Amino acid sequence: MHLDILYQDDHLVVINKPSGLLVHRTQLASQETDAVVQRLNNQLGKWVYPVHRLDRGTSGALVLTFCAETARHLSEQFSQAKVDKSYLCIVRGHPEDSGIIDYPLAKLNENKGQSRFKIEGTEKEAITNFSCLNRFTLNHPVSKYSTTRCALLEVKTEQGRKHQIRRHFKHIRFPLIGDTRYGCRHHNKLFRGLGRAQRLMLHAKSLSFIHPVSLNSISCEAPLPVSFSDFIQYLADESIS
Template structure:
């Protein structure tokens, strides 16, 4: 299956990564042969170099380099945090209209058979700015509440820590819908019953702005929402609480 290419030149390719697809094959998913890198290798007939990553369940803007030196230059921009990343997510509850989550993130112990816990001394600064775009109240009970509240938020993380947005919104008690790791099982279960059993992590990398390593021009590339997220937002709009 071909990928939706948002931008392509001799140095770069930017795609709208579908949810459920790995960026590249990893030891954690040895049985998976399908990934963005492999698809693009076949689709473009040339090798591609991954620059950054998105979680498997996250959709949206993903940039790859077509040359090794370009990959190095782009990687430096991500390391220096000079890129501008904007995400959209559907979260539990009603966050404030504008906010900043300043909460250092530590590595998590991921040993099999043990409860996940933070490894002391591994904390790194992590800051995420957000604004609430829409609020929804659905006449469906969830947990101890008579109605379900959800919000569409736009998020601009300053860093790119592992699971930064997911962990930050869990920290402020507004976990992402469909998040099986940090999310609310009650909301996820209700939405699977009333909307779709195929509910996934509702997180989309909406846009990415960076400097082209060769031309030095500023590129700002936006990816449309994947159909399942668009469908869910449409469903929420059609099911008001009143």
């Protein structure tokens, strides 16, 4: 299946990555045969170099380049927090209208079978800003609660630590819906049983950066996939408050 291209020139391409697709094969997923890099190699007929990553379950704007040097220059913008990134996510509960999560994150152990464990002493600064766009209350009991509460948030990260958004919202007890690693199993089970939220509810909405060759400002907006927009509509239709 071809990937949706949001922007392309002689030096780089920005795609709208679907949920469920790896950016590239990893040590923990060495047997995977399908990934963004492989699909784009075939789709465009030339090799591509990923500049940053999105988790497998995350959809949205992803940048790749056509040469390693361009990828290196652009990745420096990401590491220096010069790229403006905006995400949408759906979380359990009703957070405040806006907030800042300032909580250092450690590296995660990449050894097979140990990837859930952090490496002590490797904590680095991680700051996540969010604003609440909408709140939903569903007439479905879950765990010890008589109703199910969710919220749609817009999120911006000042860094790009691994699983930063997912780990930060778990830390403040508003985990992402559909997150099988950091999320709430009761809410995930409820929505799966209802035939909803079959994916991680996290979408990389937009990216803005300086083109590493032309030095022009590039801004890309990634449309919501149906799996995400349909879930928002479901929550809006079912909400009792």
